[in-house]
Amino acid sequence: MAAVVLFVRSQWRRHWRSYLVVAGVAALVTMVVLSAVAGARRSPGAFDRLRERSNAADVAVITFADVAPDAERLARIAAVDGVAEVAWLQEMFVRPAGSDLFPTYDLVVLAGEIDPSVAVSGALVIEGRRPDPTRVDEVAISEKLADELGLVVGDTVPLESFSEKELARADDAGGFAVPDGPTLHVTVVGIVRSPSDFGRYRGVLRLTPAFADRYGSAIRTWGHVEIRLDDSQLVDDPVRLDSFTEAIGVLVSDLSGGDHEFTASYFADRGQTNDGLETVASALWIVGAIAAVAGLMALVLLLSRTSSLVVAEQHVMAALGWTRRRNAIAVAAVIAPAMGAGALLGAALSLWAAPRALVGLAGRADPDHGAIRFDGIVVVGGGVFAAALGCVVAVAVGALSTRSKRSGLRRSGGRALVGMGRPLAVRLGVRRVLASDRSPDRRSNRAAAVAVAVAAAGAVAALTVAASIVRLQHDPRLVGGSDQRALGGEAIGTFDRVLPLLERDDRVQDLAAIHIVFAFGPTARPGTDVSAVVFDVIRGHLDTSILSGRLPQQTDEVAFGPATLDDLGVEVGDETELAADGRTASYRIVGEMLFPTGDFEHDRGIAMTVGAAARLVGDVRDVDGVHQIVFQWAPAVDAGAADQELANLGIAIFTNGSAVLPGSVINLGDVAGLPRWMALFLATLALAALAHALATTRRSAGRELAVLRALGLRRRDALVTIHVQAVSIIVLGLVVGCPVGLVLGRLVWAPIATQANVIVDTIWPGGQIAIAAGAMIVTASVTALLPAWRAARASLDLALRVE
DSSP states (O other): OHHHHHHHHHHHHHHHHHHHHHHHHHHHHHHHHHHHHHHHHHGGGHHHHHHHHHTOOSEEEEESSOOOOOHHHHHHHHTSTTEEEEEEEEEEOEEETTOOOOBTTTEEEEESOOOTTTSSSOOEEEEEOOOOTTOSSEEEEEHHHHHHHTOOTTOEEEEEEOOHHHHHHHHHHTSOOOOOSOOEEEEEEEEEEOGGGOTTOSEEEEEOHHHHHHHTTTSOEEEEEEEEESOGGGGGOHHHHHHHHHHHHHHHGGGTTTOEEEEEOTTOOHHHHHHHHHHHHHHHHHHHHHHHHHHHHHHHHHHHHHHHHHHTTHHHHHHTTOOHHHHHHHHHHHHHHHHHHHHHHHHHHHHHHGGGGOOHHHHHHOTTTTOOOOOHIIIIIHHHHHHHHHHHHHHHHHHHHTSSTTTTTOOOOOOOSSOOOSSHHHHHHHHHHHOOOOOHHHHHHHHHHHHHHHHHHHHHHHHHHHHHHHHHHHOGGGTTOOSSEEEEESOHHHHHHHHHHHHHOTTEEEEEEEEEEEEEEETTSTTOOEEEEEEEEEESOOOOEEEEEOOOOSTTEEEEOHHHHHHHTOOTTOEEEEEETTEEEEEEEEEEEEOOBTTBOTTOOEEEEHHHHHHHHSOGGGSSEEEEEEEEEOTTSOHHHHHHHHHHTTOOOBOGGGOOOOHHHHHHHHTTHHHHHHHHHHHHHHHHHHHHHHHHTHHHHHHHHHHHHHTTOOHHHHHHHHHHHHHHHHHHHHHHHHHHHHHHHHHHHHHHHHHTTSOOOOOOOHHHHHHHHHHHHHHHHHHTHHHHHHHHHSOHHHHHHOO
């Protein structure tokens, strides 16, 4: 045993840089894997923890009037079976002046106490303080909105407001409302986080009760009875829910003349938010798995070369009486400390890195984002497992490396793939990578090239997925949106007034009438209503997102969203029966398509022609719904000027910039950064493998270069040789890995996009790949500086004495 200890000390003293590289890579891999696992375990519960900390409501009763219930009324509501707590908030129609935000559509504006210790549906202060309930000029703003508007604590924000009269006029005319209420100035005193920040809303403003008391009469204000349930499962039980809503309705009906709406609270958006958190968790699990596999492969490649340093001296140890078993023990004893120490260091570093693994929605929703929370199972269990696995790998490498006592000395007379012409230094560097002999340093270089190829393939695939996710966020046609313009609303008057104008306008290239009807029900699912797009293409074409099949054309044809097809258990080509207004009709499914988010979920709905809808509801113009006109100007037309002409006539134009992204797309956007970090991690492993190969082959390179220098090779040529060797390893790996990565990226992205029910459009980020490849080549050249300098400066006497 003493001999083994002396041998280990000797090896560490001579090759400590190589073992530090192994330890560093082991620490990096362990940290990334454990951080991803810890983040994956913590992410799904982030929203529920935030709801608990902020005392969030589950349901709300909106009274469409500003009539506050007294304390006795609130007490009676709180006494209803199923109610845990109740509070009164007021929703006010104001917005930051000059913004395109609109209350209830993409902005939540609430007035009321926000301290969660005393009120339902409070907020956690991230920066600053809570507004003083008695001040009219103080506001708290959500983190996302503060970032979008560039606001910090202490800034003054002008607010513009809408009166009840103006909003009623806009509803009747089917156009935009113009702020006509008072313009007020408030000071941002706090940046806050609450469950209402999430979902499809772009931001939240929290005003004070004093603000509502002073300005409520001049601004449209709706009352909110916010209710926290003692059993959140109540909303999933139809019988209990009916009884509950009836009891609550009796207590609030006289607050607004019987006009009220029972709905989920702004603070209870569990569906989309929890789906997003599950997406984050799944992405982190995938990152952890890929990091573990890639890291293990990189470590095995590093260790195979490290072990060859030890095995190369087996002939000496064999002369001293060492057996193969003792050689294996010696190799394992040399490698195990680096692997074990690296794994334990990585486990310790994961405590710091784990909070930063809460990416996207998980980071925004977690009430303790950035705080270190000790996860004993991950840190202790993962650290011990990683250290044990490292030791097992060390033993396995030691056993395999001693299968042939002369494996470290074997040479092959294999033919070189690169001749020895001029320029000599360049050819030498390339030959050290491509030569076909089986010497340990050549095998090490080729192993490094394999590591770079694998890393390049993974990195390119990750960048491809990231670019495809980004494209999904910006191309509405992939998610059911359109590049065409739209106008109109619930009022048929605007529809009838504008359609003839556009029909007579020769500048209009595409024109279609759209009616959104909410009363169609598949007879296969009684009691289920599905929203339908009823269209009439007047000119040109209707821009739609078709997944398969085509757009309906005949009166007996329909197209369904992919989720609707799944719900009904049918597919394109099948027959289906729909019902509305007591009538039924059969249709053939000819297409699978997506719908614009807003009145629809992007993957649920029905599309049919006006003639097909007439079989069920008659004239769709007489049906309660949304009546819109979709059109597009011809390419030669100045679209901005033409839009302004319509605006001067009081006609509001909607473009794809106003589109709301589907929840699944928002969820994918929250993890778009993870593939880029994975690409960086893989590139780091590749460079570590390269650095290790250069460091461990310096001795053999030094001997070879010393012989050539004795024959007249200049020191500068020796430097160039090592640099070319490093660059050749990288280039060879990139040439092999990049095409594989492009194919792999498409194979990975296709099922992700299909599961999200969006059009599969794989983006190959050529610019990013080129920049990453260039950065790796430059980094490789820099990495080669030290071993090249040491090889060039090596003493010829010492180098040749061994020969």
